[in-house]
Amino acid sequence: MEIRVAQTAGYCFGVRRAMDLAKKTAEHTPGPIYTLGPLIHNEQAVAQLARRGIQVAEDLSRLKQGTVIIRTHGLPPEQLAQAKGQGLHVVDATCPFVGRAQKRAAELAAAGYQVLIVGDPNHPEVEGVSGATGYRALVVSSPDEVRRHRLSKKVGVVAQTTQILSVFQECVAAVLEQALEVVVHQTICSATRERQDEAQEMAREFPLMLVVGGRNSANTNKLAEICSREGARAFLVEGAADLNPVWFDGVEKVGITAGASTPDWVIEDVIRRIREMLPDARVTACDQRPAGVQTASGTAEE
Numbered sequence: 226m227e228i229r230v231a232q233t234a235g236y237c238f239g240v241r242r243a244m245d246l247a248k249k250t251a252e253h254t255p256g257p258i259y260t261l262g263p264l265i266h267n268e269q270a271v272a273q274l275a276r277r278g279i280q281v282a283e284d285l286s287r288l289k290q291g292t293v294i295i296r297t298h299g300l301p302p303e304q305l306a307q308a309k310g311q312g313l314h315v316v317d318a319t320c321p322f323v324g325r326a327q328k329r330a331a332e333l334a335a336a337g338y339q340v341l342i343v344g345d346p347n348h349p350e351v352e353g354v355s356g357a358t359g360y361r362a363l364v365v366s367s368p369d370e371v372r373r374h375r376l377s378k379k380v381g382v383v384a385q386t387t388q389i390l391s392v393f394q395e396c397v398a399a400v401l402e403q404a405l406e407v408v409v410h411q412t413i414c415s416a417t418r419e420r421q422d423e424a425q426e427m428a429r430e431f432p433l434m435l436v437v438g439g440r441n442s443a444n445t446n447k448l449a450e451i452c453s454r455e456g457a458r459a460f461l462v463e464g465a466a467d468l469n470p471v472w473f474d475g476v477e478k479v480g481i482t483a484g485a486s487t488p489d490w491v492i493e494d495v496i497r498r499i500r501e502m503l504p505d506a507r508v509t510a511c512d513q514r515p516a517g518v519q520t521a522s523g524t525a526e527e
């Protein structure tokens with residue numbers, strides 16, 4: 226059996242940057258240190274930060290002192306101002322791609338466009354982008370949903386950074402059925418595009434795809450969705466314990482990818498467990514990965 230690990234699997238630029246910022250803050254700043262919500266959508270990574278003394282807070286108004294780290298998904302502007310107003314030391318780990326989406330949405334709203342965000346209305350990133358428009362934005366997740374709304378004549382469209390490109394394009398086409406003036410900012414991040422393109426390509430070749438990452442991670446779920454759309458049997462696994470030996474029965478080729486918030490050592494754990502279950506499995510292409518997963522004997526960071 227061949228196992229191939231996607232070259233793009235694992236931490237993206239924004240997550241790596243946020244984790245580095247958080248670890249540096251823990252080393253150099255006196256406590257207490259909080260993140261508002263989990264820094265990234267991966268339980269193992271959040272547990273790693275907790276061991277360094279970084280706590281997850283859900284309610285900003287309860288924080289009276291210390292440092293608050295803004296997560297990769299960003300924060301609505303008024304909450305950022307509130308944190309500073311409460312005298313908290315703010316470390317902003319908002320991914321620059323998310324910051325760009327917020328900025329574009331704010332510009333569109335200021336210029337009088339009805340802002341449409343193609344994304345998940347319950348995702349914190351989308352809340353932040355909507356907040357940048359004064360919560361006047363409309364959030365949609367499909368072209369059918371676009372068609373259910375009566376739109377303004379002037380519409381500006383942005384995407385959640387982890388959106389699937391084809392869904393975004395279909396939503397833009399649906400907007401054009403109603404609006405006379407449409408400004409489109411394609412704010413899907415390059416890390417998402419690269420991971421999705423590679424997953425799509427692999428899913429055409431590999432009948433079984435394992436997508437490693439948090440169940441609450443938007444980009445991980447999108448990767449699993451893309452693999453299924455391409456006809457592969459796709460399973461989202463949070464870690465090695467989720468693997469089911471039955472999945473591998475009669476399978477010759479297994480593809481592995483991982484969300485942008487999945488630590489390398491979690492991917493490595495999954496590979497190690499597959500090798501224990503299937504000693505003849507041959508891992509390919511991993512040595513082309515730019516950094517991270519060592520498929521033979523990689524170790525957890527902590």
Ligand code: SF4
Nearest residue numbers: 237239320322386414
């Ligand atoms: S997936 Fe994209 S937007 Fe999200 S943290 Fe990574 S680089 Fe930033």
